[in-house]
Amino acid sequence: MAKINLETIAKELNLSIATISKALNDSFEISFETKKRVLEKAKQLNYQANPLAIALRNKRTYTIAIVFPEMDNNFFSLAIKGIESIAYPMGYHILIYPTNESFKREKATLELLHNGRVDGVMISLSSQTKETTHIDKLIKHNLPVVLFDRVSQKLQAPKVVTDDYKSAYLATKHLIEVGCKEIAYLSFSEHLNIDKQRLKGYRDALFDKKMTYDPKLIVKCGNYEKENKMIIKNLLIQNIPDGILASVEELILPCIENCNELNIKIPNDIKLIGYSNSPIARFLNPSLSTIVQPAFEMGQKAASILIQLIDKKYKGSVSETIVFPSEIHIRESTQPSECIKFV
Amino acid sequence: MAKINLETIAKELNLSIATISKALNDSFEISFETKKRVLEKAKQLNYQANPLAIALRNKRTYTIAIVFPEMDNNFFSLAIKGIESIAYPMGYHILIYPTNESFKREKATLELLHNGRVDGVMISLSSQTKETTHIDKLIKHNLPVVLFDRVSQKLQAPKVVTDDYKSAYLATKHLIEVGCKEIAYLSFSEHLNIDKQRLKGYRDALFDKKMTYDPKLIVKCGNYEKENKMIIKNLLIQNIPDGILASVEELILPCIENCNELNIKIPNDIKLIGYSNSPIARFLNPSLSTIVQPAFEMGQKAASILIQLIDKKYKGSVSETIVFPSEIHIRESTQPSECIKFV
Numbered sequence: 001m002a003k004i005n006l007e008t009i010a011k012e013l014n015l016s017i018a019t020i021s022k023a024l025n026d027s028f029e030i031s032f033e034t035k036k037r038v039l040e041k042a043k044q045l046n047y048q049a050n051p052l053a054i055a056l057r058n059k060r061t062y063t064i065a066i067v068f069p070e071m072d073n074n075f076f077s078l079a080i081k082g083i084e085s086i087a088y089p090m091g092y093h094i095l096i097y098p099t100n101e102s103f104k105r106e107k108a109t110l111e112l113l114h115n116g117r118v119d120g121v122m123i124s125l126s127s128q129t130k131e132t133t134h135i136d137k138l139i140k141h142n143l144p145v146v147l148f149d150r151v152s153q154k155l156q157a158p159k160v161v162t163d164d165y166k167s168a169y170l171a172t173k174h175l176i177e178v179g180c181k182e183i184a185y186l187s188f189s190e191h192l193n194i195d196k197q198r199l200k201g202y203r204d205a206l207f208d209k210k211m212t213y214d215p216k217l218i219v220k221c222g223n224y225e226k227e228n229k230m231i232i233k234n235l236l237i238q239n240i241p242d243g244i245l246a247s248v249e250e251l252i253l254p255c256i257e258n259c260n261e262l263n264i265k266i267p268n269d270i271k272l273i274g275y276s277n278s279p280i281a282r283f284l285n286p287s288l289s290t291i292v293q294p295a296f297e298m299g300q301k302a303a304s305i306l307i308q309l310i311d312k313k314y315k316g317s318v319s320e321t322i323v324f325p326s327e328i329h330i331r332e333s334t335q336p337s338e339c340i341k342f343v
Numbered sequence: 344m345a346k347i348n349l350e351t352i353a354k355e356l357n358l359s360i361a362t363i364s365k366a367l368n369d370s371f372e373i374s375f376e377t378k379k380r381v382l383e384k385a386k387q388l389n390y391q392a393n394p395l396a397i398a399l400r401n402k403r404t405y406t407i408a409i410v411f412p413e414m415d416n417n418f419f420s421l422a423i424k425g426i427e428s429i430a431y432p433m434g435y436h437i438l439i440y441p442t443n444e445s446f447k448r449e450k451a452t453l454e455l456l457h458n459g460r461v462d463g464v465m466i467s468l469s470s471q472t473k474e475t476t477h478i479d480k481l482i483k484h485n486l487p488v489v490l491f492d493r494v495s496q497k498l499q500a501p502k503v504v505t506d507d508y509k510s511a512y513l514a515t516k517h518l519i520e521v522g523c524k525e526i527a528y529l530s531f532s533e534h535l536n537i538d539k540q541r542l543k544g545y546r547d548a549l550f551d552k553k554m555t556y557d558p559k560l561i562v563k564c565g566n567y568e569k570e571n572k573m574i575i576k577n578l579l580i581q582n583i584p585d586g587i588l589a590s591v592e593e594l595i596l597p598c599i600e601n602c603n604e605l606n607i608k609i610p611n612d613i614k615l616i617g618y619s620n621s622p623i624a625r626f627l628n629p630s631l632s633t634i635v636q637p638a639f640e641m642g643q644k645a646a647s648i649l650i651q652l653i654d655k656k657y658k659g660s661v662s663e664t665i666v667f668p669s670e671i672h673i674r675e676s677t678q679p680s681e682c683i684k685f686v
Contacts, residue, residue, distance in 0.1 A: 093455075094439055117394045280627065285628030
């Protein structure tokens with residue numbers, strides 16, 4: 001069975017394709033009788049108009065793009081699930097563009113979205129992204145853009161984030177209160193605001209608790225698992241921290257692996273807390289203290305703002321920042337030393 | 344800055360839109376001089392042709408759809424990552440359609456893909472899918488289709504799967520060999536071939552090891568976390584198995600949770616193994632024995648077959664099944680009882 005298109009209907013009725021097209025578009029050039037014949041035949045053949053043709057005519061694709069750093073990451077999976085829960089019931093299709101943390105790829109992807117492929121774009125920046133003229137260009141082309149999680153404050157677009165400063169401050173304060181004196185901060189990007197805010201929260205907590213700030217304990221990690229494992233191993237061997245705050249989920253497993261291999265006991269020798277949306281954190285050995293972002297709700301909010309922008313019904317400010325609070329879940333990996341029973 | 348389209352160029356040159364369109368398409372109706380002027384102006388204004396218009400003209404969207412059961416699932420995240428690693432370098436865009444395990448939604452989604460929106464579709468069936476006329480319809484419309492992981496053998500399309508029978512057989516045999524006598528099988532779908540094959544592997548292993556098959560130990564789970572927790576709780580209370588084979592990742596956490604709450608010790612009182620692509624399985628307490636599917640490679644294979652089908656370069660049979668072997672990772676959760684040290 002071949003596709004049913006205008007040509008099929010034209011052949012069946014012995015009319016030209018142009019006539020069929022005009023009839024289906026209710027053109028005044030076509031007689032009532034012909035229109036009726038065409039519509040009946042289209043119905044009988046189960047003809048569906050090509051969605052691209054409709055999109056071109058209406059200048060509306062009902063398609064949105066999500067440009068984001070990582071596919072296999074619990075935060076982004078949940079955020080996309082949230083986006084999808086809003087977009088699907090409203091008839092939107094979703095294109096996904098994971099950048100694999102590459103600025104080059106993020107830039108190349110946005111180039112593809114300028115000219116009519118989508119009605120709007122949701123972006124979470126790659127860890128390499130230093131400057132955002134590629135996003136500015138989209139916004140200046142009047143394409144609706146919403147940023148989420150990893151945003152740039154310079155951009156004139158709505159932003160959906162979590163309280164990065166506060167959550168890192170509270171997590172660091174918690175590490176100090178359970179007895180840590182040498183707390184390392186694992187950074188994933190020197191450029192991004194999200195990492196800067198988390199680092200600032202960490203530093204301010206140290207300051208407020210009258211602790212020394214040691215730049216050697218700020219460790220910049222990379223994008224590759226093996227590379228990160230080596231970087232963290234060096235930290236553990238050379239600087240011997242007694243606490244770690246991991247700024248992203250990907251940095252937690254290499255911490256645990258290294259500690260196991262170096263026979264550093266969590267939480268006896270070192271305490272560990274990290275940003276993570278993994279549902280398994282509480283079943284780890286020891287169970288992992290985490291900072292949990294409301295990923296699903298952030299996705300939902302970003303999608304509903306984007307659709308409002310597309311519909312020209314958005315009432316907020318063009319560069320509004322919506323902040324969702326994160327939750328800190330204290331578990332065994334940051335247990336105070338006096339509570340630890342040696343078995 | 345507004346979008347640069349044919350109208351913009353037409354206004355700038357004081358020509359009709361039709362002339363611009365014909366000039367850009369190198370029509371014989373347009374003079375060489377005019378073509379040159381139009382091309383120069385288009386370049387100067389940084390005009391990019393609308394990708395939908397190009398797609399309509401070439402009958403090629405360079406877009407593929409992935410219709411799959413669950414967004415926040417390690418197997419599908421990795422499989423999509425594999426698909427993307429093949430599709431992106433070849434210039435394809437990816438639309439995602441999670442069905443949330445709903446047959447109704449799977450069917451409604453495929454209806455949207457019939458008529459020109461995509462060049463091909465990759466499908467992994469929902470747990471509710473009993474019949475596949477909705478997919479047959481796509482295939483009969485000559486739309487390239489590849490099935491992956493959760494497939495139906497009835498469909499005339501290439502299929503990429505794992506050795507479900509063999510891996511379940513070996514996992515069950517392992518449970519028997521470490522001392523289990525009452526092994527439960529947690530099923531996620533009565534209809535799907537993948538679940539039937541895994542169940543058959545389980546039954547045949549029992550048979551070969553001269554164990555009794557007890558239908559009460561075959562437990563059909565649902566799509567909701569809370570529902571599954573209750574179903575598994577009832578199993579643990581009423582039938583007291585000493586081993587569990589979980590047919591999908593989502594059923595493992597409710598097992599662990601219930602065991603913790605009912606004070607059933609893993610692996611002392613019950614041994615647990617399950618299909619899972621979670622990188623954290625080995626850091627659980629106790630570390631979890633798993634059957635690991637090569638999700639990334641399966642995604643890559645499915646994508647490369649689909650693109651070959653689109654390019655009419657596929658050399659395999661139309662209903663070929665490609666089988667990737669899974670790996671069984673034995674860890675603490677299925678430790679033989681004599682090895683367990685009580686501390």
